Amino acid sequence: MGDTARVSAIVWTAAVSLAAWLWLLLCQGFFWRTDVRLPRRADPGDWPSVCVVVPARDEAAVLPSSLPSLLAQEYPGRAEVFLVDDGSSDGTGELARELAHKTGGLPLIVTSPGEPPAGWTGKLWAVRHGIGLARARGPEYLLLTDADIAHEPDSLRELVAAARAGGFDVVSQMARLRVESLWERLVVPAFVYFFAQLYPFRRIGRKGSRTAAAAGGCVLLRAETAERVRIPDAIRHAVIDDVALARAVKGGGGHIWLGLAEKVDSVRPYPRLHDLWRMVSRSAYAQLRHSPLLLLGTVLGLLLVYLVPPVSLVAGLAAGSPAAALLGGLAWLVMTGTYVPMLRYYRQPLWLAPLLPFTAFLYLLMTVDSAVQHYRGRGAAWKGRTYARPDAVSDEG
Template identity: 75%
Template sequence: MTVTTVIAGLSLLVWVWLLLGQGFFWRTDVRLPPRVAEPSAWPAVAVVVPARDEAAVLDLSLASLLAQDYPGRAEVFLVDDGSTDGTGDVARELARAHGGLPLTVSSPGEPPTGWTGKLWAVRHGVALARERTGAEYLLLTDADIAHRPDSLRALVTAAVGADLDMVSQMARLRVETGWERLIVPAFVYFFAQLYPFRWINRPRSRTAAAAGGCVLIRAGAVDAAGVPDSIRQSVIDDVALAGAVRRSGGRIWLGLADRVDSIRPYPHLGELWRMVSRSAYAQLRHSPALLAGTVVGLVLIYLVPPAAAIGGAAAGAWSVCALGAAAWAVMTATYLPMLRYYGQRWWLAPTLPYTAALYLLMTVDSAVQHYRGRGAAWKGRTYSRPDPT
């Protein structure tokens, strides 16, 4: 038995374990329940939208929030986080033109040291919303997220019906260009592999994550978790939020969306590269050891199978070829449901190793940019490694 045979066999064993033992992460059937009894009394909801230079997308995203068909009291609070493109003015004009839910536009000013801009905006918006409305629930949603007219209604129904403190949906990201087709479904696939939704949704699970574009949270859970103050330095704020709520005893839920869509375009590789690399090293807690382990893991899991299958066939090492081909087949099978969810062709599934190689390079680049002082850069702001607390 050669070293290459052992490595190819190990890769296959890992894929068998991922298929059966990682919370069935590859399935895409974790959605809001389609038939749940609606509340007898609809709670008041405040929708908080942090926005920085988002004027170009508000005609779809903000308009969709103003048009929510919600039976109870609901108001929208857009927090203009130092925009230079007239985001606040565009929002006010949309409210005048479309009507619908009441809109308040406010600005918190520049974030103080130790805060990310988004979380400072969220803090300001949550405080303002609770002061003015006394809302029982808060919907935290990004300015590039469009909601179907019944989105808020469905979220509240799920939260009240299942007695959940936080309900989050992974918005369906835009997939139109070639690069988006190659990278975007894999982004959600990798996220689900790292944070299996079924594990997250177990009441006593240690796994916690959310999708920051759409988070409905109970006001009492905000107080119990001390958010956003307790996570004020977090670049990956949605995962940090879910962790804080879970640690405080809250019940959380995460699934894929049917009524929530991201409208931000990523037409070129550069935009997608920056989307991933700005937070990849933060996900690894800025640890060189975790970075090295991640690189080795990505190579073993995603790159060894095609290398073993093709290289083994070329060299006549048929045992290596068979092991690599089997691992590649399992990998391909687990990716197909996500491609179907995004309406993509099946033949993209075998290209997942190539996409994984790109993600590997993005992760290494994220570490390089961090040590050059340009890590976690987003819309003119750069965030350093959080101070230990």
């Protein structure tokens, strides 16, 4: 009787998991497709002025691979770059000046805002300083891009053309992250896959949709919109600043586009599991709004959606239950199939697709660790700074 009940429980759990995957496949904005790319548009008749704002803290290791690509932009209109050195200790600012002197190209201004006041994250304080200087130039658009992002020469041109033609307040591209080490191959494509599952790109670009997100490495923002919705002041304490920016813009009636990049790449390496673990865990619990209930729901959801299929397949075969094995196998097959497009986008071997449950389990552990670090007072730590939860900061500033 007990064995029958256990097998029955496995069958029903596997059935629920398969139903969840069928819903994700058909009803979650076709998140698994990777064909949401920057719209190809005709060049505008007049090219608006653009100011590029690059917050940078201890980025000397990656700057030689990224900054020259920004300075070399082939943009027909007026454009200049503001690199905001956020208290670096590795000579980031001086290196930026040297690179600009060697490579030429767009004008570069290197500045520093000083330490952020209470209630501000360092990156957003740097962005605020850069936007403040840029506004004196009266640009129509601001390009917010990270110091580890390399752009092909026509990247800015295509971003502006797409924004103008589509009437977008924000055009954002998720930079193609580096995938070279074994751990990068296992974790990085899944990171983008999970992000798209949470924020389906097609829904973000649809007017009237409440889904809002951006990719902080590459955000072209209409300057008038930034001023109207008070960016970055309105999101000054946000650890996940790109999603917060998108929500503020969409909440103010703005139109957003987000898709995968073809000409924007991250040059930052994450060669070890430890490096990737820090990248995810530093903000995972903030994504859950520091809520124990959301954390519990996330853990249970990851177990049901990603771990139940392979476990049901193995348990069904071991217990002689064809139903459990079939349901688990079908759920695993759907999961694997939805992951294939992302692996192709990252030019990775398809044998990695069935390993997604293992990677999801790693993300589950990273998320739990993020919560543990938060309650130990080390949550949202990055480059020597630890940020408080939003409801613990002052509204001053």
